[in-house]
Amino acid sequence: MPINGKDLARMIDSTDIGTLATKQEIDEMIAQAKEYHFFAINGPACYFPYLVEQLKGTDTNPGFGCTRWSGADPSHCKAYAAKWAVSLGAQEIDMVMNQSYLVSGMYKEAEEDIRIVKDAIGDKALKVIIECPLHDEKLIVRAAEIIVASGADCIKTCSGTEGPCTLRHVELISKTVKDKVWIKAAGGIRDIQTVDRMLDMGVARFGIGYRHAKEICDAANNR
Secondary structure, X not given: OOOOHHHHHOOEEEEOOOOOOOHHHHHHHXXXXXXXXOXXXXXXXXXXXXXXXXXXXXXXXXXXXOOOOOOOOOHHHHHHHHHHHHXXXXXXXXXXXXXXXXXXXXXXXXXXXXXXXHHHHOOXXXXXXXXXXXXXXXXXXXXXXXXXXXXXXXXXXXXXXXOOOOHHHHHHHHHHHOOOOEEEEEOOOOOHHHHHXXXXXXXXXXXXXXXXXXXXXXXXXXX
């Protein structure tokens, strides 16, 4: 049976992480999350304490990303930011893998960078973003292998800032990880048909812009 909107909402991280995201948009996202019961919401990192405050007593988690888009922040800075968020109540941390290390063939350094953040947050879940639109298929597979080896909990396809996630991206990752970590598809997901196909491919969570998250859940309920 196709997934309904209520169940789907518990697999969605509703997001508004753009450079020009406004406080008004963050408040709209919070209100929507309370109505739809999304699993988590993610905004610009500066709003994380505000998300924690506003989501108290709800079943929606405040999300936090400990890196900027390139993933090139020094490892100790990522680890510090991740520990800070956990101290405020974060249950999961997102990070972009170091893109320069990846394209430079510095695979050991890329793996160690992830491991440092994972060690900093202990049993909290670490989701590592490949940024699939930037890379060819061979490098996407290599990135997935690095993430598995690092001890991270989840592979996330994209942040949404560098292009959309595709079905092919999910297929490559799914075949590579073989249930060793869970998969989050994010970036450019706009309709329930895409969600259905990604669910069939083993996706466990979705990152969807808050304007579209509501529409997709409504579509799931209305079919």
